[in-house]
Amino acid sequence: MLCYTYFMIERIIFDWKRTLYDPSEKTLLPGAEQVLRELAEQSFDMILIGKGQDDMDEVIDALDARKYFRVVHFVAAKSDELFGRYIPPEKPETSLVVGDRAQGEIAIGKSLGARAIWVRTGQFSDEMPLPDVPPPDETIEDIASLLGSPLLDLQHH
Numbered sequence: 001m002l003c004y005t006y007f008m009i010e011r012i013i014f015d016w017k018r019t020l021y022d023p024s025e026k027t028l029l030p031g032a033e034q035v036l037r038e039l040a041e042q043s044f045d046m047i048l049i050g051k052g053q054d055d056m057d058e059v060i061d062a063l064d065a066r067k068y069f070r071v072v073h074f075v076a077a078k079s080d081e082l083f084g085r086y087i088p089p090e091k092p093e094t095s096l097v098v099g100d101r102a103q104g105e106i107a108i109g110k111s112l113g114a115r116a117i118w119v120r121t122g123q124f125s126d127e128m129p130l131p132d133v134p135p136p137d138e139t140i141e142d143i144a145s146l147l148g149s150p151l152l153d154l155q156h157h
């Protein structure tokens with residue numbers, strides 16, 4: 001008999017630069033707005049943890065994208081402590097981290113037991129996952145592909 005416990009994803013922790021936002025074009029990446037809108041409509045608890053300071057707070061407001069998130073953090077450096085606030089230790093698999101840095105937010109999320117989807121694109125696409133951390137659960141080529149992820153199981157959410 002096949003027997004396992006399947007945890008539904010309840011919250012999604014997004015990276016900002018090169019995951020949702022293109023810092024060279026200063027716009028949302030193609031498909032990002034639709035992804036955020038659809039996931040927010042599906043009642044996922046959405047958290048943004050991006051690198052940046054007041055400049056990025058201004059940008060996210062100018063792009064009218066803050067409304068999709070319950071919490072927005074722009075920080076100088078990402079930390080286990082900050083991610084740990086959104087990854088419950090008793091069931092870390094209910095949190096999903098989405099980002100473009102295999103050795104950044106993806107490594108932090110996996111080391112804390114969360115699920116992670118690596119958006120392997122752009123400047124950091126050759127940065128490989130760390131050998132001493134579980135690998136990302138899934139790799140996609142662009143943020144628009146997130147809606148097709150079996151991890152999100154959108155039909156049944």
Ligand SMILES: [Mg+2]
Nearest residue numbers: 015017018100
């Ligand atoms: Mg990034």
